[in-house]
Amino acid sequence: MSENSFAALGVPAPLVAALxxxxxxxxxxxxxxxxxxTLSGRDVLGRGKTGSGKTLAFSIPxxxxxxGKLAGGSRRPNRPLALILAPTRELATQITVALTPLADAYGLKSTTIxxxxxxxxxxxxLKAxxxxxxxCPGRLxxxxxxGFVNLDSVEISILDEADHMADLGFLPVVTRIMDKTPSSGQRMLFSATLDNGVDKLVRRYLHNEVLHSVDEATSHVSAMTHHVFEVDSVEAKRLxxxxxxxxxxxxxxxxxxxxxxxxxxxxxxxxxxxxxDLHGNLSQVARDRNLAAFAAxxxxxxxxxxxxxxxxxxDDIELVIHVDPPAEHKAYLHRSGRTARAGKEGEVVTLVLPEQRKDTAQLLRKAAITVTPQRVTADSPAxxxxVGEVAEYVKPLPRAAEPVRGQSQGGRSQGANAQRKRTNREGGADAAPRRDRNGRPAAAGAPAAGGRAGGGARRGGATGGRPAAAASAPRTYSTSTGGNSGYAEQAGGARRQGRRAQG
Incomplete structure (x- = not known):
């Protein structure tokens, strides 16, 4: 048995087999x-660079x-035994993917919120x-x-990417949630840094903790090669x-x-x-679909x-490109950490216009990155x-040929009707056109089916109850996924953002 094998570290055989x-x-x-x-039940403060294996470090223990906790029938509705808090939906989903095969080895049930x-x-x-x-803290x-979840039975609590939760302003919510967990339970906190209030979480919730810091907070992956490409104009940058x-x-x-x-x-x-694309204006369905297309x-x-x-x-992201240099060095390190993961090599490129040179140089100094900028064009040897071998050209799908999500060939589905109602309620130039009782577009100011004239306009921002001008047709766009499929997103659906990016 290897000295540093999972079995030698005390990981049970079913989990060793699952790994x-x-x-x-x-x-x-x-x-x-x-x-x-962690396997012995100690509270742990773990600090390590992105891609260093932190998810399995807390999932395994x-x-x-x-x-064995369920032998006495301890699974109860709305009362989980373990809690993992993550700052974003994508991270929560990623944790669940890594956790599920391990949980399945013992018949443990998990859910993502x-x-x-x-x-x-x-x-x-939760009821089951x-x-x-x-x-994610917000929805939880x-x-x-x-009253759908009670944390008084939680025996193990984990805060992942605690510094990012601090950056997003989640610490007050995290504090309220953690206050509802038993203080006698085991707690683990993983973070790249201990600033912005993370240290207060450590002092408040971890007891007699053990600190394990694999890297310095500003360290970057050694298998990562950094480049700074300077261009003279916006057009040169586009090319x-x-x-x-x-x-x-x-x-x-x-x-x-x-x-x-x-x-x-x-x-x-x-x-x-x-x-x-992947950003906060996309619905969760669109975000999942786009990530799946990228992963596939x-x-x-x-x-x-x-x-x-x-x-x-x-897996196997070979290049990260900072098209827009980030605002601060921690964001640079975390963006760059999408490549060169799990011991593999990767390349990182930052594109810099003349007016960005000074700020970019300062950012790289703070990130402890030493790199000599190069003035390049699209055809420079570097x-x-x-680029390597250029991929085959894929003919884009015509956007007009793509149906709006939720719309069938034979007419609107219930999903499309619901979307139309939501968009009309939100109003504005991107709202779906109002229609009469027969489904035909209504004239400006005319009442929609079952509604009052001007109601949507008043909610959309018109004053004095006067009907607004007729809303334009919903804008759609289609993005090809390898030429096999496309999708369309209604621009009007981006009105209520709230905490979409973070849950």
Whole structure:
């Protein structure tokens, strides 16, 4: 038996077998360091770089310690035994994917809770009884207030990416949630840094904790190669982006804003490079679909905002491109950490316009990255070396040919009608056109079926109860996924954002 094997660290045989079935035979350093303590029930503060294996570092001991707890029939409706808090939906989903094979080895039940989707399935799972809840703070607190979940039976609590929860302003919610868990339970906190109030969480909720810090907070993956490409104009940058995106491997392009992420995904798709976007304006269904297309390889380019900087793990991402340099160095490190994961190599490129040179140089210094900027064009040797073999051109699907989500060939489905009602309620220029009782578009100011004239306009922002001008038709866009399928998203559906990105 290897000295650093999972079995040697005390991991039970069923979990060793479940890991081996996934091709996971050797533990990562953070797992080697933490497992002896976590398996024995100690509180642990773990600090490690992105991609260092933290998810299994807490999932393995959680499942191992819960195993056998159900022998006495301890599974009760609405009362989970373990809780994992994560800052984003994507990270919560990623944790669940890693956790499920381990939980299945002992017949443990888990569920994932986050916002942006109907709570009906989540409530049903809680009522049926689950052992492990993986949750984003916002939706979990909502369900607690409604009486659908009680945390008084939680024996193990885990805070993952605690520094990111602090960045997103979740610490007050996290505090209220953790106050509802028994203080006698085991607690683990994993974070890249201990600033922005994370240290207060440690002092308040961890008892006699053991600190395991695999890396310095600013460390970057050694297998990662960084490049800074300077361009002279916006047009030169556009050509460079298209060239860098044209290779055969998977790559993620990071943008500052949702609008620009959506726009760039369209542009690349129109250029024959299948791309999907990921940002807070997408519905959860669209986010899941786009991530699935990227993971499957039908779309080899993901254009994303910082919502994808954490919690998105897709194998073999060979290139990360900071199309827009991030605002601060921690975001740079987490974005870059989407590549060179699990010991593999990866490349990171930052694109810089003349007016961005000073800020980018300062950002890289804070991130402890040393790199010499290069002035390039789309045809420079350094660029072509990163692109490698160019992928085959994929003809984009015509956008007009794509039906709006929820609309069938023979007419509107119930889903489309519901979307139309929601959009009309929200009003504005992007709302769906109002219709009369026969389904025909109504004239400006005319009442919709079963409604009053001007009602939608008043809610949409008109004053004095006067009817607003007729709303334009809903805008749609289609993004190709490898030429096999497309999708359309109604722009009007982006009105109520709230906490979509974080749940």
């Amino acid at each position: 081996a079935a996934q091709g996971i035979d050797a533990p990562f350093p953070i797992q080697v360091d933490t497992l002896p303590d 959680m499942v191992a310690r819960l195993a 986050f916002g942006g989707v109907s709570q009906q399935r989540q409530v049903a799972a 009884g689950v052992d492990i809840v993986v949750a 607190e909502d369900l607690m207030k409604q 460079l982006i298209e060239k860098l995106a044209s290779g055969q491997g998977r790559r993620i392009l990071f943008m500052r804003t949702k609008h620009h992420a959506k726009k760039l995904a369209r542009q690349l798709t129109d250029a024959g490079i299948p791309a999907v 390889g039908t779309s080899r380019v993901l254009v994303a905002t910082d919502v994808a900087a954490r919690g998105v793990h897709v 660029v072509l070396a990163l």
